[in-house]
Amino acid sequence: MAEANTRRRARGGGGAARRAERTAVRIETAKYIERNIPNFEVLNDEALEIIETNAETVLEEVGVNFVDNPAALERWRNAGADVDGERVRLPRGLARELIKTAPSQFTQHARNPEKSVVIGGRSLVLAPVYGPPFVRDAKGGRRYATMDDFNKFVKLAYMSKWLHHSGGTVCEPTDVPVNKRHLDMLMAHMTLSDKPFMGSVTDPSRAQDSVEMCEILFGKEFVQENTVMTSLTNINSPMTFDDVMMGSLEVYARNNQACIISPFIVGGAMAPVSVAGTLTQVLAEVLAGVAYSQIIRPGAPAIFGAFVSSIDMNSGAPTFGTPEAAHITYGAGQLARRLGLPYRSAGSFCGSKLPDAQAAYETANSLNMGLLSGVNFMLHACGWLEGGLVADFEKFVMDADQLGVLHGLAKGVAYDENAQAMDAIREVGPGGHYLGCAHTQANFKDAFWKTELLDYKPFETWEEEGARDTRTLASARVEHLLAHYQQPHLDPDKLAALTAYVEEKKASMPDAFS
């Protein structure tokens, strides 16, 4: 696995330097994952073809609604759809024809070119949790998120080796007016990190602001010719495309920026209670959404999204890490690959209120399934708690550590002469041990994934050190990382221009909190 951009903090000389070295925080970012393992596929060809045929039937007979968006209806009419009020019905094959211009993979550029990512093909890009109005940590409990929390999460993401992407709304900074918080969030991603990030979708004007800030950061021409943002366009399932999301999509597509077209599904509520039925609806919705993006600008990057959870039929609560969610995620990956579109799904999903065992079971189930289902862009890859209502500081670093496991799994198995290790087997022989043999000495440093969090100490040592559970270890790691954060360099002229842009925008309108 190639790893880029190693940096090491150290101060002074001699003993002080060595001590500093031992406690220093290495800022490393792994390259995005390039899978060297197969995808796991649960649907056979017959099932896939039935679902694809049914999705065309849904588009043709039932159609989708584009709400409060007369311009979209006009575009659809011109593209050959049957428009009746806000209902858009797509003749069989129209959506598939339109999406042919969407690229199967694209590069999202970061301001640090070493951290640019490829989305699509065999790649997997990992980004943190998106959207929680609350945060939680062991010390402060559950509370509304603030801009201070937001900045901390951006710093943690910047310092997390296995995160390739800074994400978007890592939490909702509820102490900043709704109509201005996107400016502060973008500033945080642009100045506190140098990883790629996401644009605002809460209003078309805020999408436009996101584009303009990127024009300052990357240069106007660069932005028009390259993709520097992804954006999360949720579909209001079933089959409803609202004006805010579509208005934002129009801005991004027009500017060649990437849109994740993502049905938001709680199975049994926003989609049928069956896996095949849900996949049919997801496919129909994504086809309509991606087709619309290509009407706006042929060739604009679009991602096949699927946010899926199952449901607790007693309470109506969404449930995560379940077999049904896994089947949908595996199946949607197959459908996305057959369309030749990059695929977004999975994440550190859980329903638990605490970063406890329930959270970890559910999360590990979801992360493993995400890797094996061929996801190309995994939003929510760390920090998600309580059905997405909470961004949890401890869980953020716990999950981020587990993302290293995904990197290791994706590497696949080497079988060159060194990996075959026949010399070692001959050297050690029956009854011996391998710890000291030449092959082990030559290979042990890179042989195993290493946690930066979990405890492997003997029981007695662990007990003497306070019998700490995972959450306690994670609290210490959060504190340690934030204490050692160092801001990446940014051209002072760009910083000044961004600051001026944000100040001017904020001054141009009164605060709004809804």
Place this chain on the structure above:
Amino acid sequence: MAEANTRRRARGGGGAARRAERTAVRIETAKYIERNIPNFEVLNDEALEIIETNAETVLEEVGVNFVDNPAALERWRNAGADVDGERVRLPRGLARELIKTAPSQFTQHARNPEKSVVIGGRSLVLAPVYGPPFVRDAKGGRRYATMDDFNKFVKLAYMSKWLHHSGGTVCEPTDVPVNKRHLDMLMAHMTLSDKPFMGSVTDPSRAQDSVEMCEILFGKEFVQENTVMTSLTNINSPMTFDDVMMGSLEVYARNNQACIISPFIVGGAMAPVSVAGTLTQVLAEVLAGVAYSQIIRPGAPAIFGAFVSSIDMNSGAPTFGTPEAAHITYGAGQLARRLGLPYRSAGSFCGSKLPDAQAAYETANSLNMGLLSGVNFMLHACGWLEGGLVADFEKFVMDADQLGVLHGLAKGVAYDENAQAMDAIREVGPGGHYLGCAHTQANFKDAFWKTELLDYKPFETWEEEGARDTRTLASARVEHLLAHYQQPHLDPDKLAALTAYVEEKKASMPDAFS
């Protein structure tokens, strides 16, 4: 999924009966898993062929040791091996020729015929943790295991819907003399449960006792013609077959009982530090062990075992839920299928000292990998803690609940007309919701896996109820299950005969504690 043997406790009539009903514990046992999903394969044909060729080279050039076992050496000599001292070298192809008589699947009979299991093919049988000298629960902390603990675990396994098997040494009852505890353990499995179980391997005489107790339980003739026990024969890796394990294997194979031939590998210590090298050694060891079982009795059931963990190179501690362990488990499954042998691997593995998030991440990684790697018999499927040193009561029921997820995943995806749900999509349409529609009403009861442990309640309710974490919920579930345990019926004559056998055996020798 077919489910057998539902029983319901209820007392009295009217309101009392309804109240009893609500708090009653349903004793259900799911049928063993019959996979309707593919296996996940990480090795290509070239890699598999290299590993297979190398394993033959290891057997031919390096060989294996059969220690303190002159009869085994004699048998090997007669079978065509090159025997030099205790070293046995197998000419290329000899082991493969010998193992041809081993069945690719077999039935292990339970005393309750509805709970008999098929091991091999597409099946997956789940059995609890095996071997820990310590137990732990939230109330009592970590302590040496006793027979009372053992009995409790057997009861919990009996009451766990997703466990198909009662296992063997679910913990070491350290308060019973070493030379007598196998008798009490077998009595517990035979009388407190009606699920299939494992025999003793700590001494050939104890294996013989296990056979004799089974002859009482099942009838002498039945035992000779059928398999009623599995047994765990660990190989002392690298490539050493000790006399205790092989002596036990000889007893079981001679009596047509199943042996798991299982290399015990901490990667980098007992096998090379590389995945391909470890797989080579595992394959060589299993080939030698299974071949030996077929020399003893051609056709005796033998299982390709692989206990694998990676290692923390700083401390030497075994590590679990890691990518390297996953690669070995996936690869060994491929090798087992190419040999046509049932496959044993994976489990609720973790290194954590507590049933916390670390434990759950590691366990979920291991369980998912076990299912997808095509394991047929999963020992340690629940209750494992602290690298196998501890059987944890709370983790037992936590893991056992997660085994339901494996059942759901293994079902695969239905795509019949009902599953396609086109009527539902037509009925609900854009902007509607599915909760009340006819398809949901008809299907919701079986649509989703249901936890019996995890919390999906709204935050406020959860907080009012004491903000309980998973371990706290699990403590309550352990207590509830044990309070509602009811012993399955056993023929009083058999019970009397078993009791007399155990008493006589115990009286025949002085206590020994080593």
